[in-house]
Amino acid sequence: TNQPFITFHDGNSIPQVGLGVWQTPNDGAAPAVSAALAAGYRHVDTAAVYENEEGVGEGIRSSGVARKDIFLTTKLWNNDQGFDSTLKAFDASLKRLGTDYVDLYLIHWPSPHRGLFVDTWKAFVRLKEEGRARSIGVSNFYPDHLTKIIGETGVVPVINQIELHPDFQQKEHRAFHEKHQIVTQSWSPLGQGKILDNSVIGGIAKRYGKTPAQVIIRWHIDNGLVVIPKSVTPSRIEENFKVFDFALSAEDMAEIAKLDSASARIGPDPMTAS
Ligand code: NAD
Secondary structure (H helix, E strand, O other): OOOOEOOOOOEEEEEEEEEEOOOOOHHHHHHHHHHHHHHHOEEEEHHHHHHHHHHHHHHHHHHHHHHHHHHEEEEEEEEEEEEHHHHHHHHHOOOOOOOOEEEEEEEOOOHHHOOOOOHHHHHHHHHHHHHOEEEEEEEEOOOHHHHHHHEEEEEEOOOEEEEEOOOOOOHHHHHHHHHOOOOOEEOOOOHOOOOOOOHHHHHHHHHOOOHHHHHHHHHHHHOEEEEEOOOOHHHHHOOOOOOOOOOOOHHHHHHHOOOOOOOOOOEEEOEEEE
């Protein structure tokens, strides 16, 4: 396919569209991952806490697509933060995934009350040096948290995966990331399905002959974001990947920009999340 990639500051690159597999048990994750790889996806986003790393690994192996052609992300869960416990949790993730490296390892949440995300990041730097995590990044970090880990280690995360959808656009975070060459990745890119029936999105979709989901995914792409829509339904998995044959006009981008609302957050606030 002609899918776009984004290059990180460490030289590696990530397919801009990936499959998210949150809230999908092992026996649903395996067929979803296989369906996505058959549709052309080469990027899968899981996490230890999703309890489906085995299913993801199985889906990859049964797809027939070579491991080296797949960009695989997993995440460290909060209660494993700390230097030694991170190294241990990483080994356990690799074992469940059935692989000897991941393309991207993320600290799932800063969990500031634990006071451990700097030590955790130092373990991530070690894993990157060992080559077992090809790239290292974070998720749900505020600019203050990013400044802290960069200041303590000199190592800049390649990516920050944050909640981001057309009604919650995170413009300040994105500006900060850009200044530091950190790629922004959108989680819950479809607002968990809640904004699919928005009338502005619907009107634009009709004009392009596309579905609302495709317009929203294209909006992320045209904003330079990495996007990981979730579905376990093969037809939707395919639909969400048919987004490389059109681009939104400047006028339509401007229309969607107006949907931004500070109160549209769906998930927890990373300052106080577990
Ligand atoms: P999402 O925004 O991707 O929405 C998924 C839902 O939208 C589906 O369950 C389905 O109901 C609907 N949908 C998907 N495609 C559709 C289509 N073509 N037509 C109609 N409906 C469609 O929500 P998400 O799962 O919360 O987020 C995506 C991924 O982001 C997750 O699977 C996970 O990998 C990641 N994530 C990360 C964090 C984090 O803290 N880092 C948090 C939440 C999610």
